Each structure stands twice: as structure tokens, then as C-alpha cells.
Amino acid sequence: MELGTVVCREETPNTSNFYFVADKEVKVKVGLFIQVKVKQGLLIGRIEEITKTNRYFMQPETISNYETSINSNFPTDKWEFLLCKVYCLGILDKIIKRANYPVSPGEIVYMAEDENLKKLFKFDERGLHLGEIEAHHLKVNLNMNRVFQKHLAILALSGAGKSYATCVLMEELLNRGDDQGKAGILVIDPHGEYSGFVYDKKFSDKTNLIKGKDIRIGLPHLPSYYYKLFLPNLSFVQERDLIKVVAELRKTEDVFGIKEIIAGIEENENIKQATKEVLFANLSSLNSLRLFGYYDTPSIYSMIVPGQMTVVDLSEMTNNRKRQMIVAYFLRELFNKRIMRKVPPFVAFIEEAHNFAPERSGKENFSKGIIEKIAREGRKFNGLLCLISQRPVHLSTTSLSQCNTHMYLRITNPYDLKHIGESSEGLTTELLKSITSLEVGEAVLVGEASSLPLFVKVRNKEVMDMETSRSLEDDCIAYLEKSEKKKKDVSDLMEG
Ligand SMILES: Nc1ncnc2c1ncn2[C@@H]1O[C@H](COP(=O)(O)OP(=O)(O)OP(=O)(O)O)[C@@H](O)[C@H]1O
Numbered sequence: 233m234e235l236g237t238v239v240c241r242e243e244t245p246n247t248s249n250f251y252f253v254a255d256k257e258v259k260v261k262v263g264l265f266i267q268v269k270v271k272q273g274l275l276i277g278r279i280e281e282i283t284k285t286n287r288y289f290m291q292p293e294t295i296s297n298y299e300t301s302i303n304s305n306f307p308t309d310k311w312e313f314l315l316c317k318v319y320c321l322g323i324l325d326k327i328i329k330r331a332n333y334p335v336s337p338g339e340i341v342y343m344a345e346d347e348n349l350k351k352l353f354k355f356d357e358r359g360l361h362l363g364e365i366e367a368h369h370l371k372v373n374l375n376m377n378r379v380f381q382k383h384l385a386i387l388a389l390s391g392a393g394k395s396y397a398t399c400v401l402m403e404e405l406l407n408r409g410d411d412q413g414k415a416g417i418l419v420i421d422p423h424g425e426y427s428g429f430v431y432d433k434k435f436s437d438k439t440n441l442i443k444g445k446d447i448r449i450g451l452p453h454l455p456s457y458y459y460k461l462f463l464p465n466l467s468f469v470q471e472r473d474l475i476k477v478v479a480e481l482r483k484t485e486d487v488f489g490i491k492e493i494i495a496g497i498e499e500n501e502n503i504k505q506a507t508k509e510v511l512f513a514n515l516s517s518l519n520s521l522r523l524f525g526y527y528d529t530p531s532i533y534s535m536i537v538p539g540q541m542t543v544v545d546l547s548e549m550t551n552n553r554k555r556q557m558i559v560a561y562f563l564r565e566l567f568n569k570r571i572m573r574k575v576p577p578f579v580a581f582i583e584e585a586h587n588f589a590p591e592r593s594g595k596e597n598f599s600k601g602i603i604e605k606i607a608r609e610g611r612k613f614n615g616l617l618c619l620i621s622q623r624p625v626h627l628s629t630t631s632l633s634q635c636n637t638h639m640y641l642r643i644t645n646p647y648d649l650k651h652i653g654e655s656s657e658g659l660t661t662e663l664l665k666s667i668t669s670l671e672v673g674e675a676v677l678v679g680e681a682s683s684l685p686l687f688v689k690v691r692n693k694e695v696m697d698m699e700t701s702r703s704l705e706d707d708c709i710a711y712l713e714k715s716e717k718k719k720k721d722v723s724d725l726m727e728g
Pocket residue numbers: 388389390391392393394395396397622672673674689690691692
């Protein structure tokens with residue numbers, strides 16, 4: 233479809249931008265892709281801004297000079313036209329080239345054909361169906377290898393649709409056939425937003441839910457490394473004595489817990505009393521977390537199964553130390569087993585990633601180290617991360633910079649925008665500006681998954697909603713109903 237004609241305006245056409253005047257009868261909108269013939273092939277661009285102009289209304293004094301309306305004296309409506317600013321994306325020839333030559337003024341601008349957009353964005357029919365390019369109603373199917381060529385980051389402010397888009401991505405991964413390659417999926421879910429997969433019959437046989445309170449880390453096989461990690465305040469001597477006692481217990485006992493370690497320290501005559509006191513205090517504090525047991529629950533091997541998802545629901549757990557210990561332990565063990573090829577390739581989705589891998593943290597953050605390690609080395613072993621965060625500025629820069637694909641939904645905080653502008657290549661000032669005006673459920677993908685910025689309207693999810701955030705009104709009503717019911721149950725019981 234013909235849209236209009238390229239015009240000369242402000243230093244354009246140049247290699248990045250040009251303007252065209254839209255034909256009166258066509259509907260243009262921001263986000264629409266266009267194509268124009270150039271010497272090397274077909275230039276594809278995206279309408280970034282539309283301005284309405286009319287030369288009759290450019291000088292305020294001409295308007296005040298007319299006693300009657302200017303419209304009744306002159307054919308003003310004939311001089312109103314739409315000026316569209318286009319951002320040049322690339323040139324389609326046999327290969328996709330950078331737009332390194334401007335279009336000619338006077339060239340006709342056409343609406344981009346779907347086939348050309350599919351080629352430009354390298355869509356894959358068998359890929360992950362994330363949504364559509366809204367202005368063209370064109371399905372966005374992203375090649376899985378490209379999305380997870382390395383790690384993925386999903387960033388936006390609260391309520392912009394991160395978890396929703398993540399659900400869509402998970403559905404796509406779970407719906408893949410054997411011949412399409414199925415990864416094992418792990419979800420660290422601090423708000424209990426993903427349990428819908430377990431209760432929805434479309435996905436229930438592919439999802440396994442683990443509640444935080446049921447998780448245990450098995451002590452008898454716990455490598456010494458973790459004592460150092462989880463008890464960061466121990467001195468070298470204290471740590472050495474503790475590890476000696478644990479090593480002794482390993483030789484003599486099949487199973488043991490923290491109580492047995494404490495007893496072992498107590499009986500050991502070679503350990504100074506002062507050291508013992510410190511160890512007792514530290515171990516008691518670990519014990520009070522109720523996280524350590526005789527064996528791992530769940531087992532690492534049951535957590536990662538091809539085409540299956542394990543949701544680790546930490547929503548009822550308020551202790552941050554404990555949450556981080558769980559993430560640190562299971563991710564590290566999983567990664568080590570992946571290096572040895574003992575578990576299948578996996579994608580670990582980490583919600584609230586800025587809490588598990590914060591940019592600034594002391595020794596007290598247990599999970600940051602392993603998340604950064606997987607971010608740096610995971611790709612070689614297909615141990616992949618999807619980091620989800622509403623505060624990119626607080627998220628570890630090491631981890632964020634290793635995410636090859638970024639999905640941005642609406643972000644307005646200037647600090648966050650500055651941060652992502654610095655940590656993501658290919659984000660122009662214009663693009664950053666458009667991130668501030670995205671609507672809920674609209675995303676921009678940049679990076680490996682799409683070498684050109686791709687605006688996607690995320691599709692509706694299939695999985696049922698888990699109602700994790702009710703409105704204040706609904707929540708108050710539900711609370712009242714619950715307490716009324718409780719009262720009634722008690723009075724029924726009393727009456728027999
Ligand atoms: N693609 C979409 N289509 C339809 N509705 C959506 C879409 N994305 C988000 N929403 C709506 O917006 C609400 C908030 O989305 P979501 O929970 O995903 O936000 P979030 O970015 O994860 O927020 P938070 O940071 O608080 O976790 C959803 O409950 C849903 O109703």
C-alpha cells in the first residue's frame with residue numbers, strides 16, 4: 233500500500249531518519265513499518281513520530297488579522313497534511329544490511345510487507361510466539377536459540393507486565409514438541425505468581441510446585457564451600473575447626489544434622505572454648521531457619537526435567553537470608569551438575585532478580601555470586617538465566633551485561649533509563665524515550681533475539697490467573713467474609 237512521498241526537511245533524508253508526507257486517504261500510525269526503494273535494495277523503517285502541519289496557521293499574526301474566520305476565506309483544509317518521521321532500520325537485499333545510504337527525496341513510501349518484516353526480524357515459524365507487531369497484526373515468533381543464545385533480562389516498572397510476559401514465554405517453552413528441543417525450567421517465584429501453572433489443567437502435568445517451607449538442604453553431603461558462604465563472619469580458624477568436625481561426622485555417620493555438628497564440636501577437645509562459643513551461636517542461628525535436613529528436598533535431579541517446570545514458591549517466606557540460601561544452593565548445585573551434563577539444559581527464571589543479585593551487597597548476600605557465575609559461564613553449558621526486575625539500577629551490572637537479549641516494558645524512572653541505556657547496546661535516545669510511553673503489555677526487544685528493536689504487543693496468556701494482587705476494596709471484602717465465616721463456624725460448633 234502506498235503511504236506517501238519522501239520530503240526534504242531539517243538535514244534529512246539521512247542514513248538514520250527521513251520524513252514523508254502521508255497521502256490524505258491513508259491511515260498512518262506510530263509503529264507502522266514502511267519500505268522504500270533504495271539503490272542497494274529495500275529500506276525498511278519505522279514511523280516514530282507524526283506531526284500535523286498547515287502553513288495557514290504558522291504565523292499567529294495572520295490569524296489575528298482576520299476578523300472573520302480564516303477558514304471561510306481560504307482553502308485551509310487543503311493545506312493540512314501529516315508529516316511522518318521515520319527511523320531507518322536496515323536494508324533488505326539478499327542479506328540484511330545497515331542503512332548506510334539515505335533514501336532519495338521524492339521516493340514513494342509503501343507499507344512494509346509482512347514477508348519483509350519476517351525476514352528483517354528473522355522470525356521463525358516454529359519459534360516462541362510472544363505476541364504481535366500490533367500495527368501490522370503480524371505474529372511475532374522468535375527463534376528460541378536466539379532468545380536464549382545467552383541470558384535474557386525482562387525489565388520494567390511495577391505493573392507493566394513483566395510477570396505476564398514471562399508467563400507467555402514459559403507457556404511457549406512448555407508447549408514445545410520433542411523435535412523442537414525442550415529445556416528444563418526452574419522458576420524462583422518470590423510472590424507466588426506462577427502457581428497458576430500447577431492448578432491449570434493445560435499445564436499441571438508439566439509443572440511441579442515446591443513451597444518454600446518444604447525445602448530442605450541436606451547437610452551430610454553439603455560441600456564445605458557452603459559453610460563458608462552461609463557463615464561469612466567466621467574467622468579462618470573457626471571455619472577450619474567447623475569443617476574438621478563435619479569431615480569427622482561424614483566418616484562416622486550416614487546422616488547428621490546441625491544438632492549433631494554442635495555435639496561434635498562440644499566433644500572435640502582440640503577446639504578452644506572461645507571458638508566453640510562462636511560456632512554454637514552461628515550454628516544455632518542456621519538451625520533456627522529450619523532449612524537444613526538430612527537430605528535435599530526436592531532432589532536436584534527432580535527439579536530439572538526436559539519440558540517440565542519447577543516453581544519454587546517463596547511467597548510465604550519472609551526471611552531474605554533463607555530465600556537467598558535456597559537460591560544460592562539450588563542454582564549452584566544445578567549449575568555444577570549441568571557442567572557435568574548430569575541434568576538437562578535449563579532456563580532459570582529469577583523474579584525480583586535485584587534482590588538475589590543486587591549491585592551493592594556485602595558478604596551477606598548469598599545468591600549473587602552464583603547468579604553472576606552462571607551469567608558469565610552458563611552459556612557454554614546451556615545453563616541459562618532469565619532475570620526479571622523492576623529496579624534494573626539495583627541489579628548486578630555483571631549479570632545484566634551478560635544478558636544478550638533485553639525485553640523492556642514500560643520504564644519511567646530516569647535512573648533506570650540511564651542505567652539500561654548504558655548497559656544495553658543499540659538503545660538510541662529515541663528508543664529510550666519510547667520505553668517511557670509503552671502501555672501495559674507492550675514490550676521492546678533488543679539484542680540477540682532481534683538485532684533491531686522490536687516492539688511487541690504481548691499476546692494473551694493461556695494459563696489461569698493467580699490473583700496475587702487484589703484491589704484494596706476486594707481484599708477488605710474478602711477479609712471480612714473470611715472472618716464472618718470463621719465466627720459462624722465457631723458458633724455452629726458450639727451449638728453442636
Ligand atoms: N500482555 C498483557 N495483556 C493483558 N493484560 C496484561 C498484559 N500484561 C500485563 N497485563 C495486566 O497488567 C497486570 C500487571 O502485570 P504484571 O503482574 O505482569 O506486572 P509486573 O510488571 O510483573 O509487576 P510487578 O513488578 O509488580 O511484579 C496483570 O495482572 C494484567 O492484568
